[in-house]
Amino acid sequence: MRLTKLKLSKIFNQSFIVYFTLFIFVVLQIYFFIPSIKENSWAGSNPTTDQFKAMTNEKKSIEQKMQGVHLLENDKNKKGWELFAEEATGSKDEQWMLKKVKVRFYSDEMSSFTVTGDVGEVDGRSKDMTIRGNVLTESSNGYFFETAELRYLAEQKKLYSGDAVNMRGPDDQNGQGLILTGQGLEIYVADSKIKILHQVEARKNVEGKKFKLNSDSSIFSNKDREASFSGDVKLLYDSMILKAPFAEFKYSKAKDVLEILRVFDQVEMIDANKTGTCSELIVNILQDTMTMNGHPKVRMGTDEIQGDQIVFSEKGKKVKITQMKLERKSK
Numbered sequence: 145m146r147l148t149k150l151k152l153s154k155i156f157n158q159s160f161i162v163y164f165t166l167f168i169f170v171v172l173q174i175y176f177f178i179p180s181i182k183e184n185s186w187a188g189s190n191p192t193t194d195q196f197k198a199m200t201n202e203k204k205s206i207e208q209k210m211q212g213v214h215l216l217e218n219d220k221n222k223k224g225w226e227l228f229a230e231e232a233t234g235s236k237d238e239q240w241m242l243k244k245v246k247v248r249f250y251s252d253e254m255s256s257f258t259v260t261g262d263v264g265e266v267d268g269r270s271k272d273m274t275i276r277g278n279v280l281t282e283s284s285n286g287y288f289f290e291t292a293e294l295r296y297l298a299e300q301k302k303l304y305s306g307d308a309v310n311m312r313g314p315d316d317q318n319g320q321g322l323i324l325t326g327q328g329l330e331i332y333v334a335d336s337k338i339k340i341l342h343q344v345e346a347r348k349n350v351e352g353k354k355f356k357l358n359s360d361s362s363i364f365s366n367k368d369r370e371a372s373f374s375g376d377v378k379l380l381y382d383s384m385i386l387k388a389p390f391a392e393f394k395y396s397k398a399k400d401v402l403e404i405l406r407v408f409d410q411v412e413m414i415d416a417n418k419t420g421t422c423s424e425l426i427v428n429i430l431q432d433t434m435t436m437n438g439h440p441k442v443r444m445g446t447d448e449i450q451g452d453q454i455v456f457s458e459k460g461k462k463v464k465i466t467q468m469k470l471e472r473k474s475k
Contacts, residue, residue, distance in 0.1 A: 209233045213242070217271060223250040224271075224298075229264065238268030245275060249296070249303065249333045255366045256284045257303065257331055259294055271298035279305075281331065283366040286314030286321070287338065291329055303331035309340055313348075314369065317401045322348045322371070322393075326362070336366035344373065350402055351429060353382040357391065369395040379407060386425060387412040396430060403430050411436075415460070418444045422454075433457045 213232040217224040230244035245264035249257045262277025273296040281289040281303070290310040296303050309329045313321030328341030339361065346357045360375025371393040379386040388411040394404035405427040413420040413436070423438020434456040436442070442449045450469040456462070 207234050207236050222252065223254075224301075225249045225296075227266070234268070240264075240266040240268060242266065247273065247275070247296075249301070251333050251336050251366070253336065253367070255336050257333060257366065258282045258284075259296075259303070261294070272296060273298075281329075283338065283364075285366050285369065287364060287366075288312045289329060289331075289338070294329070301333040303329075303333065305329045311340065313364075316395070317399060318349050318351065320349060322346055324362070338364040338366065340364075346373075348402070350381070354380055356380040359391065369393075377407060379405065381405065381427065383416050385414040387414075388425075399430070401430070404428055413442075418442055418460075420454075431457075432459065434460070 210232045211230070213227070213229040215227040217226070226248045227242075228246045229242040231242070233241045242264035244262065246258065246260045247264070249259070259275055259279065259281045261275035261279040264273060264275045266273050274293065275295075276293045279291045279294045281291070281294060288311065291305040291307045293307055294303055294305045306328050309324075309326045311322075311324040311326070313324070315321045324340065324344060324346040326340035326342060326344045330339040330341065331337070332339075340363075341361055344357075344359045344362045346362070348355045357373060357377065357379045359373035359377045362371060362373045364371050373391040374389065377386075377388050377391045379388075379391060386405075386407045388407040389409045390407065392404070392406040392408075393402060394406070395401065396403040406424065408424040411422050411425045413422075413425060420436060420440060420442035422436040422440035424436070426435045426437070427433075428435070436454040440451060440454045442454055449463075449465060451465040451467050453466040455464040457464070
């Protein structure tokens with residue numbers, strides 16, 4: 145009987161070793177063989193692999209998603225900018241994606257520029273921004289600027305775009321404000337300055353007269369309605385053409401209309417019945433006068449008038465000349 149038990153125990157031990165060996169073999173096959181099948185199924189020409197990996201990485205990078213966002217950035221205990229968005233998605237590298245965004249940028253004097261757009265991006269570290277899609281920028285004194293995209297450099301407090309620009313100035317007593325197109329936009333928030341960089345073309349209704357201006361660039365202010373133009377300025381006003389390197393517009397605060405057109409530095413004037421040159425020419429629209437300063441010369445027919453100052457009034461019918469010199473030129 146004892147012998148029989150020993151034989152059974154021996155047989156059991158041998159069977160256990162065989163089954164254990166088989167178990168280990170199967171486990172090793174699963175460990176080494178099946179992962180290679182899974183890996184090969186995603187490799188090679190499978191077109192969804194890269195997309196899947198990109199989606200996986202993107203999901204891992206997203207940390208939070210918020211609705212109805214309102215952020216306030218302070219600079220030296222003053223408002224720097226204030227942001228509103230319908231939706232914001234943030235990632236672990238502090239990059240924020242915004243939908244239906246509005247940002248109000250403040251200067252030290254609390255004048256502001258409000259920018260709206262379809263989507264936006266904010267770098268949480270540098271506070272730099274990009275706003276795209278139907279971008280509209282409004283200054284607090286009533287100028288509107290349309291661009292496809294607008295960027296903000298936080299360190300410089302500068303908004304800029306290289307896109308085509310459509311500008312509309314504030315309305316006045318003459319009706320619609322100045323309409324302007326150009327290429328490239330720079331807004332210096334701290335200084336409340338707006339610059340159109342290239343290919344400026346402006347037009348406006350001024351007392352029912354033709355008014356059109358072309359220049360290389362222009363500058364506007366968010367503090368007032370002054371405007372300046374530079375680089376190959378050409379101004380058409382009624383029947384008169386003025387050419388000069390620089391021009392300025394000044395508004396009457398009392399009457400809320402464009403009052404002064406000033407062109408200067410080597411001015412050339414061309415009109416229906418006269419031509420002239422001077423260093424500075426000032427058109428006072430409200431007083432209906434044109435004043436030529438700085439060695440003015442006017443040629444009418446065969447006569448050339450010179451003086452220290454020449455003033456035309458009543459639509460050019462009257463002329464006042466200081467220290468007049470009259471020369472008759474041969475035809």
